Amino acid sequence: MRKILGAALLLALLGAFPSRYLVEDASSRAFGHPLPGLNQEDLEEFRLGDQAFRRIFVREDGLGPLFVHQSCAGCHVRDGRGRLAFNERSEALVRTRAENGLDPHPRFGLQLQDHALLGWVPEGQVRLRFEEVEGRYEDGTPYRLRRPVVEVLDGQGSPVPGRYSLRLAPPVFGLGLLEAVPESVLAGLEDPEDRDRDGVSGRLARLAGGKLGRFGWKASVATLEEQSAVAYLEDMGLSTPLFPGPDGRWEVTREELERVAFYLRHLAVPAPRHRPQDLKGRQLFRAIGCAACHRESLAGLPAYTDLLLHDMGPGLDDGVAEGVAQPREWRTPPLWGLGLTRRVLGEELYLHDGRARSLEEAILWHGGEAEGAKRRFLALSKEDREALLDFLKGL
Template sequence: MMTLMKLGTAGCVLTASLTAAAAAPLSLDHRDDLSDADKAKVERVLADPQADDLAERFEEMSGGAATSRKKLNANAFSHPSANLSFEDQQRFAVGNGLFRKFWVSSPASTRASDGLGPLYNARSCQGCHLKDGRGHPPAPGEEPVALFLRLSVPPTTEAEKAALANRDALVIPEPVYGTQFQTYAVPGLSAEGRMKVSYTDKPVTLGDGTVVTLRDPVYTMTDLGYGPMRDDVLISPRVAPQMLGLGLLEAIHPGDILSRADPEDVDGDGISGKPSWVRKAPGGELVLGRFGWKASEPTVRSQSAGAFAGDIGISSPDRPDPYGDCTARQTDCRRMPTGEQANLGPTEAPDPVMELVDFYSRNLAVPRRRDVDDPQVLKGKAVFRALSCNGCHVPKYVTSRKAAIAAHRFQLIWPYTDLLLHDMGEGLADNRPAGDATGREWRTPPLWGIGLTELVSGQESYLHDGRARTLEEAILWHGGEAETARNGYAALDKADREALIRFLKSL
């Protein structure tokens, strides 16, 4: 157990001490994929560290055997899982080409690449996930690409309320503009409008008198191309998240996630994570959501299909409407030609296109961690634990032996997430419910790779809308269930704050 100690006027310093009381034993009764011998082994490797001045075994291998050991540069997030077979490396390479390819409007001479839009936010997957990293808000005067707005309206009919209650729908679309605001359109069609972002400064004074200026965003939709929106429209800004390690997150046993859920905070620790339940397919069974900012998608493939439809306007076997997010009231959009071609398949991105993009997305490797035994990094890790940041950003898991991809099975991984929904306070609230997520709740984002954000993306940009320009700003935006940890960070002296950031930069 970590304890926070006051030392006169020198501020707060952290000391690590092991209490006589042993931590509660880890229960793996929910793991139906493990033998008794496996369970004993997993219990040992998942136990809390017994010393804070030493790195844990295999800690630098964030993605287990799939971890990339390639040279760190701007392409650090774009390497395949290191333990793929030669044949699977070929599949990854083809999927990479499809992920990067630019789609064009129909009809086109490049017949295998047409079908863009008619309304869209980007022309390729890579357009939002540049170098497979996270997106960022537009600079002043720049048009947004990797930042867009989700739309919905509150339910007004019994049928709409029933659809939400049964999880047949996660949101009710805005009647004219759908579930996403598209700022681009193919030639001959009006875009849905333009998005503008402005910021107001929000100064925060830390315990030692240091002042940190946060920026509080305001989003405006202008030049609406299809008439007014409903007055009660709900909007939620989203930046594209980083892509690495997604298949390993999908390989985490659902029982490991559900065992940490405590929606009523029965244990009284102030953390009340809850699962997101979504339909596996329309009318299908309820399964655990684990992808997207609100954990609204159950698999990497469903997340990819949603992005194809909403971001690029490309249909797939999972989302077969070739008009993407065009609504029935956008009649001009619905009259535009599509990219469906009978000789290529029933949709604009038929299998094997979706299969290959899904495989690529699930096998983007997590880079090896740096400086795991550096004294300042270890001190920062101790601070992380002392502030109970690991209550939501759970450090490690052993993936399922039944994972769909062989390279992901039975791997010790270090993603720093619980994949549950948490109330993050009013400061980060979008006030737009989506499925089980309220307007104040977000899925805990994984932290692995976060220290390479600037290297890969060219700038730092954190949180669901990229408002935080530094890791410190991201921490100081935390509220709700994370407010105690946030206040603990604000009370630290400079040396301990710097150690915590140094630890995060090592991930």
């Protein structure tokens, strides 16, 4: 079974025929298509991987005893992002740290397990509220944002001290293409010392063992096998060959893990739906500096990311270090398929914690290395702001 997209296949996909990795579908199922051109054997492997991704685990399968959800698809709604739901099952999760933001939480470790099998007690309960943040554009137009405040309660309903970061599951389509981007391409984009003095100083997430972090909100994982195995372990309490149980055994077989990774690698990307009048929005996207991090072409891919870590300022500082990323650092998320979020999810939730209820709000939370771009957005006329947002909605 192939574990990565081969170099020849990548070159073919990035050639003169964008239809080789783009699909024309703007429905609620837009994120779940296989790459065009797969042969029958690969399509069958994709189908089996889809089944594995949607498999609901129960006690008899080794679930838990503490967990967040029972399936991969339970958090990645229709292969897209999750919702801010902490009910019977959680579609979001909470990363946990000690008060210093670096060490594992003394009670919860690295992630809260807010559900449990019958006879067990969940580690804690999430209480989420929002604070309102107000501001104005330079033309006087007011806006309102919301900032999440997360508390974790013990069995008696009392808050437990610690650092907590709310996280939504990100979309999973197009990941195989991003995994295949050569490291040399990404290395050519980083500028940790900001030598060109443009205010943008992204850096690669160089992980232990020389691996390059590409996945997760803070680029803490290098491969899709590892990403899947981490999710099985942390979200469902399931062991895998990458993270075996204390007895050296695992509940998720190597075959199933590889099938899920195959499925993720071969999910296609929805084609953009831009109109001729959206050219103005594209020009504004470039002019105000959005494209400095959201690269319009990454090894030929219209992913709108550089896969680098960037300091996003105090407004998005979650107080939690992860991998090699500091609390203010986040990996640039891809923007392809962005405009289909509401159609797929049923609502709009953006940024790592879903605080942004619109693309406009997401832009207004940018800071740090993106502060200049945000200020230029604030200075745009209402007509130009709408043109830029219309361009993003067509991605």
